[in-house]
Amino acid sequence: xxxxxxxxxxxxxxxxxxxxxxxxxxxxxxxxxxxxxxxxxxxxxxxxxxxxxxxxxxxxxxxxxxxxxxxxxxxxxxxxxxxxxxxxxxxxxxxxxxxxxxxxxxxxxxxxxxxxxxxxxxxxxxxxxxxxxxxxxxxxxxxxxxxxxxxxxxxxxxxxxxxxxxxxxxxxxxxxxxxxxxxxxxxxxxxxxxxxxxxxxxxxxxxxxxxxxxxxxxxxxxxxxxxxxxxxxxxxxxxxxxxxxxxxxxxxxxxxxxxxxxxxxxxxxxxxxxxxxxxxxxxxxxxxxxxxxxxxxxxxxxxxxxxxxxxxxxxxxxxxxxxxxxxxxxxxxxxxxxxxxxxxxxxxxxxxxxxxxxxxxxxxxxxxxxxxxxx
Ligand code: ADP
Ligand code: GN1
Ligand code: MG
Numbered sequence: 001x002x003x004x005x006x007x008x009x010x011x012x013x014x015x016x017x018x019x020x021x022x023x024x025x026x027x028x029x030x031x032x033x034x035x036x037x038x039x040x041x042x043x044x045x046x047x048x049x050x051x052x053x054x055x056x057x058x059x060x061x062x063x064x065x066x067x068x069x070x071x072x073x074x075x076x077x078x079x080x081x082x083x084x085x086x087x088x089x090x091x092x093x094x095x096x097x098x099x100x101x102x103x104x105x106x107x108x109x110x111x112x113x114x115x116x117x118x119x120x121x122x123x124x125x126x127x128x129x130x131x132x133x134x135x136x137x138x139x140x141x142x143x144x145x146x147x148x149x150x151x152x153x154x155x156x157x158x159x160x161x162x163x164x165x166x167x168x169x170x171x172x173x174x175x176x177x178x179x180x181x182x183x184x185x186x187x188x189x190x191x192x193x194x195x196x197x198x199x200x201x202x203x204x205x206x207x208x209x210x211x212x213x214x215x216x217x218x219x220x221x222x223x224x225x226x227x228x229x230x231x232x233x234x235x236x237x238x239x240x241x242x243x244x245x246x247x248x249x250x251x252x253x254x255x256x257x258x259x260x261x262x263x264x265x266x267x268x269x270x271x272x273x274x275x276x277x278x279x280x281x282x283x284x285x286x287x288x289x290x291x292x293x294x295x296x297x298x299x300x301x302x303x304x305x306x307x308x309x310x311x312x313x314x315x316x317x318x319x320x321x322x323x324x325x326x327x328x329x330x331x332x333x334x335x336x337x338x339x340x341x342x343x344x345x346x347x348x349x350x351x352x353x354x355x356x357x358x359x360x361x362x363x364x365x366x367x368x369x370x371x372x373x374x375x
Contacts, residue, residue: 016057016118017043019103019110023053034131034231035247036337037061042123054123055101059116060109064336065249068117070162072108075119075248076100077160078153085152095124095236096244124244127234132272133287138240139267140290142233145242146225146263147298150256153223154302158253161223168226168250169258171321175200175207178324181331189331193346196327199353206320206356209313210255220304224254229266256307257314260295264288265319269355274348281351282358288315289369296373308374312366316359323352 013029024047032042039059046052065071075098082097093099099122103110109119133139167173182190182197190197213219225232225245232247266273268287271280292311296303326349329336334345341347359366 012112012114013041016059016110016112019105019112020055020057020101020120021104022055022101022120023047024051027052029057032056033129037064037249054125056121056123057118058120059118060249062115062117065164067162067164068109071164071249072100072119074162074164074251076108078156078248078251081156082152094122095127098122098244098246098248121246124234124246126237127243128237129231129234129246131231133230133267135240136287136290138235139230139287140294141235141240142230142242142267143263143291143294144298145233145245146228146259147295147300149225149245149298150222150259151298151300151302153251156223158221158223161252163252164249165252168252169254169318169321170211171207171209171317171324172211174321174324174328175204178328181328185331187331187333193327193330196346196349196353199356200320200324200327203320203356206317207324209317210257218306219255220307221253222256223251224256224259226250226252226254226258226262228259228263230263231266255314256299256303257310258318259314260291260311261314261316261318262322263291263295264315265322265352265355267291268315269351271351273351274344275351276347278350278354281354283315283355283362285362285365285369288366292370292373305374308370311370312359312363315366316356319352319355319359323349323356326352 017026022043022045024045026043027046028044029041032040038061041057043055043057044052045055060068060071062068079097079100083093086093086096100108101120101122102108109117111117130138178200210219225248227247227250232245233242234244234246235241236243264283268284268291270282270284275281296308326337326345330345330349337345339345
């Protein structure tokens with residue numbers, strides 16, 4: 001992965017930058033953030049009166065998002081829709097939604113001479129992006145913001161959205177892919193991770209849970225974010241509110257429970273996603289409660305009683321699915337998620353399975369907490 005970043009540090013990045021209309025003189029360009037998918041850079045420009053302007057520049061992951069043009073159409077449509085609502089609500093559309101900076105040819109992306117797709121966003125100043133919860137109140141505020149995001153998009157015409165990754169949270173289908181990866185064992189790693197494989201195989205019912213209900217027509221498909229981890233939200237430094245939901249690549253029809261659940265798996269964990277000391281990892285019930293309260297409030301009465309009841313299941317399914325995806329990638333030779341050390345995906349999968357096991361022991365408590373807010 002580092003190699004890819006260095007490759008763009010020279011001529012190519014100059015070519016890319018030259019095809020956007022950034023204001024001022026480029027002072028610095030540096031790799032940015034901890035996303036697992038795109039290559040993100042922070043560009044710092046200085047204009048004549050020494051004022052600095054910053055931009056986010058991203059090389060989109062074409063291997064994962066195979067239809068970048070359609071993806072950017074989603075992003076443009078969703079952000080213009082949000083912009084209108086933010087203005088109606090008296091908010092600041094420059095900071096409360098992503099703002100795409102078009103390329104010089106007017107398109108919302110630039111295709112470089114090697115065929116890679118790039119896009120740029122206004123950098124949202126005076127905000128922080130957290131990889132772990134530092135203050136419980138911040139987690140509550142992130143919940144309100146993710147809930148609000150869903151509420152604002154409640155009447156968005158879902159059928160007009162492109163499905164940027166087919167079956168993204170089809171956990172049942174991902175279980176089948178996992179079994180194929182174990183079978184194929186292309187890297188010869190399966191024998192060394194037998195415990196982790198058995199953990200997944202023993203929970204096929206978790207993988208099937210939402211798919212079965214969807215088939216029976218018992219769940220509502222909504223416009224959801226589908227990647228609601230804490231580092232996909234910018235927190236305002238002054239107000240400490242979740243000011244802007246970012247990383248809109250996976251906005252698609254989905255389940256409210258999954259948006260809730262993905263936030264819990266990442267933010268209610270007492271350790272980092274790749275913590276190697278599993279004794280430090282559990283699902284914190286205080287954080288779980290704060291997020292439950294914030295998310296339900298943020299959704300502003302849009303959630304059905306049944307959806308609220310199923311929130312703990314969303315947490316378990318998303319955590320299980322994510323662990324299974326990390327393990328699948330480990331078995332397939334680390335081709336999907338960016339890794340920064342040899343067994344990174346295996347380490348990541350272990351934290352997720354530790355969290356699932358912990359949620360199983362806390363199941364009644366989680367159900368009780370959710371019940372309190374289900375009126
Ligand atoms: P990935 O899909 O790789 O996770 P993201 O779109 O989430 O990519 O961006 C990676 C990181 O870059 C984010 O976690 C955040 O720290 C930073 N980032 C992205 N967009 C912005 C923005 N508009 N303003 C400030 N920071 C941003
Ligand atoms: C990826 O792009 P990023 O880093 O926000 C992944 C999510 C996983 C997450 C695990 C498009 O999110 O689905 O839950 O890593 N995004 C994609 O940290 O696969
Ligand atoms: Mg991200």
